[in-house]
Amino acid sequence: MSTSTKRWVLLAALLLASLTAACGNGGTAIVGPPPPPPTGNFSNANLKGQYAFLMSGTEICSGFSSFFTRAGSFTADGSGHITGGLEDINVCAGVFTLQFTNSTYSITADGRGTLSLTNTTGTTNYSITLSSATEGVIAQTDVNSTASGSFQRQNVAAFSDSAIAGGYVFDFVGISATFNPESVVGRFNADGGRGIHSGLFDSNEAGTLSGQQLFPTGAFYQLDTNGDGTNFGRGTANIAGHNFAFYIVDATRLKLLGADFPEAFSGEAFAQQNISFTAASLNNGFAFLIGGASSAGPIATAGRFTADGGGNLTSIFLDENNDGFVTLLPSQGGTVAGTYTVDPNGLGGGTASWTDTNVGTFSFIFYLVSPTKAVFQETDPQITSDGTLLAQTAGSVSSATLAGDFAFVWSGVSSDEEDFVGQLKLTSASGNNAAGIMDFNEFGAAEQFFNIQFNGSLTITPPGTGPNTLAVTTTFPSPTMFDFTAYAVDSNNVFLVGVDNNRVIAGSVVRQP
Amino acid sequence: MQKATRVRIAGFFSALLLLLGNAVGAQQLADRPRQAAMRTLAYDATRETVVEGTVLSYTAKSPTPPIGAHLVLQTAVGTLDVHLGAPLFLQANHFSVAKGDSVRVVGVGSATRQGTVFLVRVIQKAGQSLVLRTAKGAPLSLAAARALGAQKSQQQEGAR
Numbered sequence: 076m077s078t079s080t081k082r083w084v085l086l087a088a089l090l091l092a093s094l095t096a097a098c099g100n101g102g103t104a105i106v107g108p109p110p111p112p113p114t115g116n117f118s119n120a121n122l123k124g125q126y127a128f129l130m131s132g133t134e135i136c137s138g139f140s141s142f143f144t145r146a147g148s149f150t151a152d153g154s155g156h157i158t159g160g161l162e163d164i165n166v167c168a169g170v171f172t173l174q175f176t177n178s179t180y181s182i183t184a185d186g187r188g189t190l191s192l193t194n195t196t197g198t199t200n201y202s203i204t205l206s207s208a209t210e211g212v213i214a215q216t217d218v219n220s221t222a223s224g225s226f227q228r229q230n231v232a233a234f235s236d237s238a239i240a241g242g243y244v245f246d247f248v249g250i251s252a253t254f255n256p257e258s259v260v261g262r263f264n265a266d267g268g269r270g271i272h273s274g275l276f277d278s279n280e281a282g283t284l285s286g287q288q289l290f291p292t293g294a295f296y297q298l299d300t301n302g303d304g305t306n307f308g309r310g311t312a313n314i315a316g317h318n319f320a321f322y323i324v325d326a327t328r329l330k331l332l333g334a335d336f337p338e339a340f341s342g343e344a345f346a347q348q349n350i351s352f353t354a355a356s357l358n359n360g361f362a363f364l365i366g367g368a369s370s371a372g373p374i375a376t377a378g379r380f381t382a383d384g385g386g387n388l389t390s391i392f393l394d395e396n397n398d399g400f401v402t403l404l405p406s407q408g409g410t411v412a413g414t415y416t417v418d419p420n421g422l423g424g425g426t427a428s429w430t431d432t433n434v435g436t437f438s439f440i441f442y443l444v445s446p447t448k449a450v451f452q453e454t455d456p457q458i459t460s461d462g463t464l465l466a467q468t469a470g471s472v473s474s475a476t477l478a479g480d481f482a483f484v485w486s487g488v489s490s491d492e493e494d495f496v497g498q499l500k501l502t503s504a505s506g507n508n509a510a511g512i513m514d515f516n517e518f519g520a521a522e523q524f525f526n527i528q529f530n531g532s533l534t535i536t537p538p539g540t541g542p543n544t545l546a547v548t549t550t551f552p553s554p555t556m557f558d559f560t561a562y563a564v565d566s567n568n569v570f571l572v573g574v575d576n577n578r579v580i581a582g583s584v585v586r587q588p
Numbered sequence: 589m590q591k592a593t594r595v596r597i598a599g600f601f602s603a604l605l606l607l608l609g610n611a612v613g614a615q616q617l618a619d620r621p622r623q624a625a626m627r628t629l630a631y632d633a634t635r636e637t638v639v640e641g642t643v644l645s646y647t648a649k650s651p652t653p654p655i656g657a658h659l660v661l662q663t664a665v666g667t668l669d670v671h672l673g674a675p676l677f678l679q680a681n682h683f684s685v686a687k688g689d690s691v692r693v694v695g696v697g698s699a700t701r702q703g704t705v706f707l708v709r710v711i712q713k714a715g716q717s718l719v720l721r722t723a724k725g726a727p728l729s730l731a732a733a734r735a736l737g738a739q740k741s742q743q744q745e746g747a748r
Contacts, residue, residue, distance in 0.1 A: 139676075139736075141730060141734060142734070145748075194748065196747045197746065198747055220748075250730070254722055254734060254735050255722050255731075256726055275612060277620065280724070281726040282630075284620065287617045287619075287620055289612070289614060368727065370631030398653055399652075400701070420612055425618075426620065434627070436625060438623070455623070456623055456625075456630055456632075458630075488655065490656065576652070576653050577655065
């Protein structure tokens with residue numbers, strides 16, 4: 076791991092002895108030096124209402140690290156109490172639905188906070204950062220489980236079968252029934268009456284591609300009729316041949332958790348714009364962030380391209396971290412050219428590929444949510460990786476336009492999974508313009524870190540929509556450097572992919588008000 | 589016509605139009621291009637080989653990629669950088685490797701910018717055998733507990 080000496084390492088080392096506390100369950104909680112009082116306008120009052128959440132991560136199971144996922148709904152009262160909620164979990168022991176009781180949360184002025192959710196199995200703990208009163212990012216901070224994801228305020232008016240109507244694009248990722256990494260992307264029509272029609276999907280199981288497929292028979296969705304539907308927005312569905320529990324954020328967004336075992340999927344579905352998509356639908360600059368597994372190990376990739384509306388891709392940049400091996404496009408001395416297609420059925424599916432003259436070909440499938448948003452799946456051999464494609468701003472991005480406060484979540488693998496959540500502050504200065512504070516869970520080391528401060532620099536290369544760099548260093552308990560390539564969607568959203576060779580990490584930052 | 593009846597009929601035709609307008613059949617499935625050529629650092633199961641040798645060194649957390657545990661194996665034809673993946677998976681399976689051990693590995697040699705690394709699917713030592721990857725070459729470390737869980741109840745640790 077890259078390290079550098081900081082002048083207050085000695086102080087940090089002295090503090091370590093007093094601030095390190097052994098957890099009762101065998102892990103170690105490490106708390107950083109007291110940070111400056113947080114500034115901002117957030118408080119407990121900002122987390123009020125019902126929120127749907129989705130996260131995935133790693134748990135300990137009979138001594139093994141094991142993939143798991145959780146989705147659910149919690150109700151915050153604006154005063155630090157979670158007054159109710161429900162979650163579905165797909166863990167190594169099976170799939171369960173659990174109800175929350177007597178739970179709490181706390182939000183500080185910078186939007187950071189903690190959340191504790193208690194069910195019949197005990198209490199799980201999370202660090203969160205609000206990007207607004209309606210959404211935030213979350214990381215689990217328990218010794219036996221780490222995970223990360225996001226939550227959004229639910230619109231209870233959409234808790235009905237009839238609210239789910241029209242086209243939806245989905246992206247599910249997880250572990251297949253044969254224990255391979257698998258990504259499934261596609262689209263379907265919901266008829267507002269529990270029926271699902273015109274379902275199409277493409278799956279990638281450990282690099283084996285299905286090609287575009289029709290949904291098998293049996294697709295449906297239905298809100299729970301036992302009260303969980305109207306109380307929590309929970310329902311069940313069969314999509315692309317897999318069973319799910321889902322939670323409604325609103326009529327345009329669902330969070331889904333795979334209900335089959337031993338496979339484990341999770342993902343989201345987004346309402347699809349009701350147009351007939353063509354190649355002309357893609358006529359913009361786009362940034363993307365995808366992650367998953369290669370046959371070597373974890374992989375994360377970010378990049379950008381310009382689509383010309385006629386099937387051609389130009390200005391292609393990419394940073395791929397494949398288990399510590401970092402590939403940059405264009406390669407040194409190489410050139411990159413690409414093309415894309417949009418399916419003739421007009422339902423928003425399509426392909427994109429580009430070839431670097433030195434490195435080779437990168438290929439993808441997408442399903443368009445709209446002309447500015449898509450789910451994006453890599454289809455190269457031995458790679459299962461998916462994520463999001465977003466249209467970039469038509470203007471430029473600079474340190475000045477990015478100045479401000481951001482919520483972030485990063486997730487990845489060093490020797491085992493690690494999840495980070497916190498706040499990043501950017502200034503308009505040309506250097507030393509990034510600082511922040513975060514909590515993170517180093518699962519393999521059984522260590523949870525809280526209030527860890529960092530600083531560094533975001534270096535923007537004009538016009539700012541190509542690859543930029545963010546290099547930050549933590550200052551406690553030991554200096555640790557994180558090197559990212561940053562692809563700005565706009566001045567409010569930035570994708571990050573780590574380019575260190577000792578960890579694979581990626582995430583996004585979202586502006587706070 | 590009663591208002592309720594008109595609404596129901598209108599709803600029926602709206603639903604029908606929705607179905608007809610967006611219906612897609614097998615004949616309308618989009619062609620997908622053939623998969624691109626494999627890039628470096630991939631587990632090409634068609635090239636699996638078996639290598640035997642003596643462990644010269646073992647590192648649980650290698651400073652060089654791929655991330656995870658590596659060993660350097662002395663074989664009949666030279667030394668080989670062997671990647672074992674997540675060290676906790678080895679630990680959970682009570683499988684340890686140390687200098688001087690004789691091991692047999694099944695896997696694939698994969699070219700990287702820093703040389704060839706041997707990606708292991710199965711490692712055997714002194715009668716002990718451990719599967720590290722699925723038949724498709726995917727690391728098994730995060731799925732192993734589920735594989736066991738499909739056969740018997742698993743002990744999950746801590747709150748869910």
